[in-house]
Amino acid sequence: MTLHxxxxxxxxxxxxxTILSNxxxxxxxxxxxxxxxxxxxIRERRIAKPGEATSDYAASAAERALAAAGLxxxxxxxxxxxxxxxxxxxxxxxxxxxDRLGATKAxxxxxxxxxxxxxxxxxxxxxFVESGMYKNVLVIGADLVSRITDYTDRATCVLFGxxxxxxxxxxxxxxxxxxxxxxxSDGSGAKxxxxxAGGSLNPATSETVEQRLHFIRMGGRDTFKFAVKAMSSSMExxxxxxxxxxxxxxxxxxxxxxxxxxxxxxxxxxxxxxKVIINIDKYGNxxxxxxxIALDEAVRSGRIHPSDVCVCVGxxxxxxxxxxxxxx
Ligand code: ACO
Numbered sequence: 001m002t003l004h005x006x007x008x009x010x011x012x013x014x015x016x017x018t019i020l021s022n023x024x025x026x027x028x029x030x031x032x033x034x035x036x037x038x039x040x041x042i043r044e045r046r047i048a049k050p051g052e053a054t055s056d057y058a059a060s061a062a063e064r065a066l067a068a069a070g071l072x073x074x075x076x077x078x079x080x081x082x083x084x085x086x087x088x089x090x091x092x093x094x095x096x097x098x099d100r101l102g103a104t105k106a107x108x109x110x111x112x113x114x115x116x117x118x119x120x121x122x123x124x125x126x127x128f129v130e131s132g133m134y135k136n137v138l139v140i141g142a143d144l145v146s147r148i149t150d151y152t153d154r155a156t157c158v159l160f161g162x163x164x165x166x167x168x169x170x171x172x173x174x175x176x177x178x179x180x181x182x183x184x185s186d187g188s189g190a191k192x193x194x195x196x197a198g199g200s201l202n203p204a205t206s207e208t209v210e211q212r213l214h215f216i217r218m219g220g221r222d223t224f225k226f227a228v229k230a231m232s233s234s235m236e237x238x239x240x241x242x243x244x245x246x247x248x249x250x251x252x253x254x255x256x257x258x259x260x261x262x263x264x265x266x267x268x269x270x271x272x273x274x275k276v277i278i279n280i281d282k283y284g285n286x287x288x289x290x291x292x293i294a295l296d297e298a299v300r301s302g303r304i305h306p307s308d309v310c311v312c313v314g315x316x317x318x319x320x321x322x323x324x325x326x327x328x
Contacts, residue, residue, distance in 0.1 A: 002130045002131075003130065003131060003132040004129060004130055004132055004171045005130070005171065005172050005173065005174050005176070005177040005178075006125070006126040006129035006130050006169055006170070006171065006172065006177055006178050007169070007170070007171075007172030007176055007177030007178055007326070007327075007328075008167045008168070008169060008177075008178070008326065008328065009068075009069035009070075009071070009136070009167075009168040009169070009170045009172070010065045010066065010067070010068030010069025010070070010071070010167065010168045011064075011065055011068055011165070011166070011167050011292065011295055011296040011299050011300075012060075012061045012062065012063065012064025012065030012066070012067070012068055012165070012166045012167075012296055013061050013064065013163065013164065013165040013166070013289075013292060013293040013296040013297065014057045014058075014060035014061040014064065014163065014164050014165075015046040015057070015161075015162065015163040015164075015283060015286075015293065016046040016047055016048045016049065016052070016057070016162050016163070017046070018046060018047050018048075018049060019044050019045075019046060019047075020044060020045050020046070020047045020146075020161070021043070021044045022036045022037065022042070022043055022044065022158070025154075025157065025158055028151055028157070029151070029152065029153070029154035029157060029158075030154055031154045031158055036158045039258075039260070040158065040159060040258045040259065040260070040280070040284075041258065041259025041260070041278070041280050041281055042158065042159065042259075042280055042281060042284045042285075043281045043282070044281070044282060044283075044284075045160065045161025045162070045282075045283055045284030045286075046161050046162050046163055046283060046286075047146045047161065047162055048144045048146060048147075048162045052144070053087040053093075053096075053144070054083055054085050054086060054087055054093050054142045054143060054144050054164070055087050055093050055096040055097050055100065055142075057142055057144070057162065057163060057164035057289075058081055058083070058093060058097045058140045058142035058164045058166070059096075059097045059100040059101060060164065061140060061142065061164040061165050061166040061289075061292070061296075062079075062097060062101055062138055062140055062166040063101065064166070064296075065138065065166040065167055065168050065296075066101070066138070066168060068168075068299075069136075069168040069170070071136060071168060071170075073101040073102045073103040073104075073106075074102070074103065074104055074105055075105075075135075075136050076101070076103045076105070076106045076136050076137070076138050076168070077105060077106055077107070077134040077135060077136055077137065078106055078107050078108070078125070078128060078134050078137040078138070079094045079097055079098050079101075079103060079106050079107070079108040079109075079137075079138045079140070080094060080108075080109065080110075080111055080121040080124055080125055080137065080138070080139050080140065081093045081094035081097060081108070081109075081110045081111070081121075081140045081142060082110070082111045082112075082113060082117025082118050082120060082121040082139070082140065082141045082142070082288040083110055083111075083112070083117065083140075083141070083142050083143055083287075083288055084112055084114050084117070084143060084145075084148070084195075084287060084288065084317065085142075085143045085144045085145060085147050085148055085287070086110055089198075092108060092109050092110040093110055093142070094108035094109050094110050094140070095108045095109075097140065103138070106138070111124065113185075113288075113316065113317075113318060113320045113322075114193065114287060114288065114316030114317030114318055114320060115255050115257065115285070115287045115288060115290065115314050115315060115316025115317065115320075116183075116255070116288075116314045116315060116316045116318065116320040116321055116322045117141055117287070117288035117316070118139065118141030118165070118288050118289070118290075118291045118292050118312075118314065119181070119183065119291065119312060119313070119314050119322035119323065119324055120183060120320070120322055121139040121140070121141065121288075122139050122167070122169065122178070122181075122312070122324055123181045123183055123322070123324065124139075125137035125138075125139045125169040126169060126178045126181070129169055129170060129171060135170055135171060136168055136169070136170040137168070137169045137170070138166060138167075138168055138169075139166065139167050139168075139169055139292075140164060140165070140166040140292075141164065141165050141166070141287075141288035141289045141290070141291060141292045141293075142163070142164035142165075142166075142288060142289050143162065143163070143164075143286055143287035143288050143289050144162040145160035145161060145162060145216075145285065145286060145287050146160065146161065146162050148195055148214065148215055148216050149215060149216060150212055150215035150216070152212075153215070155218070155220055156215075156216050156217075156218050156220075158284075159257070159258075159284055159285050160216070160284055160285050160286070160287070161283045161284035161285065161286050162286060162289075163283055163286040163289040163290075163293050164289045164292075164293070165289050165290075165291070165292020165293040165294075165295065165296050166292060166296075167292060167295070175327070176307065176327040176328065177326070177327060178324060178325075178326050179241075179242035179243075179244070179309075179325045179326060179327060180238050180239075180241035180242035180243075180324070180325045181238060181241075181322065181323065181324050181325075182234045182235075182237035182238040182241065182321075182322060182323045183320075183321075183322040184230075184234065184320070184321050184322065185318050185319065185320045185321075186318070186319045187318065187319070189222070189226060189318075189319035190317075190318065190319070191217075191219075192218065192219040192222050192223050192226070192317075192319060193216070193217075193218050193219070193223055193316065193317035193318075193319070194216070194217055194317060195213075195214060195215065195216055195217070196208075196213040196214075196217060197211075197213035197214050198213075198214050224258065224260075224261060226315065226319060227257060227258075227261045227265075227315045228261055228264040228265050228268065230315040230319070230321035231254060231255070231261065231262075231265040231313050231314075231315055231321070231323075232265040232266075232268040232269045234313055234315070234321045234322060234323040235252070235265070235269060235271075235311050235313040235323045236269060237323065238311060238313070238323035238324060238325045239311060239323075239325055241325070242309075242325035244309060244325060246269060246270060246271055248309050249271065249275060249309050249310075249311050249325075250275065250304075250305075250308035250309050250310065251275055251276075251277060251298065251303065251304050251308055251309075251310045251311070252266070252271055252275055252276045252277065252310075252311050252312075252313065253277045253291055253294050253295045253298060253310060253311070253312045253313075254276065254277075254278075254291070254294075254312075254313050254314070255285075255290050255291055255313065255314035255315060255316065256278070256279060256280035256283065256284075256285060256286070256290040256291075256294060257280075257285045257290070257315075257316075258280070258285075259278060259280055259281075262276060262278060262280075265313075277294045277295075277297070277298045277303060278294075279293070279294050279297055287316065288316075290314070291312050291314055295310075295312065299328075304328055305328070306328055307327060307328065308327070308328045309325065309326070309327055309328075310325075310326045310327075310328050311323060311324065311325050311326070312324045312326070
């Protein structure tokens with residue numbers, strides 16, 4: 001039973017200063033700016049400095065979301081950090097962020113759903129708020145994908161970047177808020193997007209490092225096909241469960257993996273591209289951070305207005321997918 005309506009009270013994001021351009025990559029692997037732009041839409045991405053960690057950007061994004069919501073850290077009761085590049089295998093990066101923020105009344109844990117992680121986190125936060133268990137929940141999507149990217153593999157290294165985005169989820173009035181979700185998974189596709197070693201199956205050894213097994217492996221073409229289908233059908237299901245139709249959608253905030261995936265998903269559903277937030281040219285694929293960074297930029301630049309119907313949609317490793325329909 002829903003006791004309260006959950007909504008987004010504030011957004012924030014943080015990205016590294018250092019830019020890795022397509023021209024830089026031309027000097028690292030056999031590729032061209034023309035290939036990268038025409039196949040992916042990416043022109044540059046941000047890369048964290050050595051010594052920095054996912055929690056650094058997660059905490060900065062969270063501080064900005066708290067400020068936008070007008071809340072202090074001790075008003076947060078739960079911190080969820082969606083990431084596939086935690087600072088360490090454990091403890092959870094969410095706990096490191098909890099300490100950094102001084103969120104002394106918050107429980108904290110990480111959530112692993114790759115690029116769909118932010119949507120999964122939003123759904124979890126929303127359920128906690130709707131049930132009355134927590135009033136204010138911080139949801140962070142943060143990844144330093146550069147840390148698991150093989151910069152000798154041209155098929156993957158041109159795609160990814162680093163960053164973090166965050167939202168505060170709390171109680172809102174009945175006429176707005178998070179209206180519906182669609183979440184799904186298909187573990188039979190686990191090996192289309194994965195890091196082979198460093199877990200319990202293949203613990204780190206000098207051999208696994210030598211064989212570069214701590215980096216992302218990806219079946220690019222299969223992932224592309226899956227992504228177009230998953231994004232279009234997931235957004236359609238979320239819109240229908242909210243009791244809305246496609247023409248009610250004011251803004252789409254999709255996961256930024258490849259501009260061609262976004263264009264193909266929009267063509268399939270019939271959503272005009274001028275309603276879509278695209279910033280992949282600046283950041284590449286930042287995994288769990290991509291949707292909350294795009295959402296934050298759209299809110300701050302005035303692309304999203306109060307009362308707009310905004311749909312966030314993503315897909316990623318797992319395989320996983322998810323969409324949220326929100327009245328802002
Ligand atoms: N520069 C130049 N040539 C390249 C590069 C590069 N960076 N990368 C691959 N190529 C070559 C390939 O070797 C291939 O050459 P060949 O025909 O001689 O074999 C050719 O370009 C075409 O390769 P394709 O894989 O068919 O290229 P495609 O148009 O499919 O684009 C891409 C590849 C961009 C990876 C695309 O498949 C894609 O975006 N897939 C989805 C990726 C994705 O969304 N990942 C999500 C990650 S989400 C998460 O959870 C982390």
